[in-house]
Amino acid sequence: MSRVPEIRREILVDAAPAVAFDVFTAGVGRWWPLARHGVYGESAASVGFEDGVLVERSTAGEESVWGTVTRWEPPGLVAFSWHPGRPAAGAGLVSVSFTGTDDGRTLVTLRHSGWESYADPAAARAEYDQGWPGVLGRFGDEVARAGGETWALLLHRAADEAAGSVFADPRFAEHVAFLDRRRAAGQLVAAGPLGDAAGEGMTVLRLPGADRLADIVRLATEDDASVRDGLFTVTVRPWRVTLTG
Template sequence: MTTPIPPIEGKTTVNLNRERAFELFTGSIGSWWPRQYHIGAAEVADIILEPHEGGRWFERGVDCSECDWGRVLAWEPPERVLFTWQIGGDWQSDPDPAHASEIEVRFHADGPEQTTVEVEQRHFERLVGGESVYGAIEHGGGGWVALLQAYSQMVATRIAQAQP
């Protein structure tokens, strides 16, 4: 039996309605995900989360190469999205779905134009080298707290640009 590794969590609040917060999180990952966090050989051109159950989560390189990161397990706009992280301790994609952690993102309306976004990444023990991945995410780059800060900053920039 594998020893469970605790989940990594993060939370942020953005000044958007829940539908738009969901749309920007899932449809614009490539605009807020830090470019240094990738596993492909080429520099990152975009990061894509396909908007349906069974969809891919992957990076596209500037050379048009693609590198899978995981799959969408649940697509429930505007409330929730659940997808896998199939990147092991060697920082390579693992095609075996049994070797995947899960990332669940929930969107809670706090009012007509405010949404709390909560992320939980769990089941690191399923990954080959899961303790190493956990340590790198939790302690190496700020984990989901840092990623959600990047998302929040992207949202704030878009709101500011939309104002006359």
């Protein structure tokens, strides 16, 4: 009999790895679709990681252990045996990794293996292969709700050594490319020159997740080659937004 391959599913979420890890583990009960993918169906009350095990509880007080944690390495990896509604002896293995991206998001990769104990391994794999995308979609929605946002103002000023108009300087194209990358990542709110100050401009960035100011500073100083190459200096100011239109 040929070996049934593992399932590998990925989702890119707009949050730092620490936020994504926390939502997947501590917050699993907020997003897991228990009625559809649980042991107790409509009678399910909760699911969560408790003392190294993943446990579902019913409204009648019943308990069902889904698996046992085998690796717990926040914020990068969690792995656990997997046997909802089945004996632990027939458990598979689920591992979930959280990898930060250059634009401040997180690539979440789920791997599910260990089909040999099923009567029909290929059928079991096919069922989970259809189920995991919807489950991970719920997880992604919860990350978006839980992450919050970090806003910042980037004040760009022409460096002392910048001669003439910054718009005519070949390095200005690097600044435009930086803004294009932030827009493509969904992080750019607005950008443009300040009308009352020559050689000055402002950019507003918004990143998903709380406490992301350090990521914004890194983007402003390292990803913008016009800053690295000396056309602009940049000052990053956190912006506590209380009202939007």
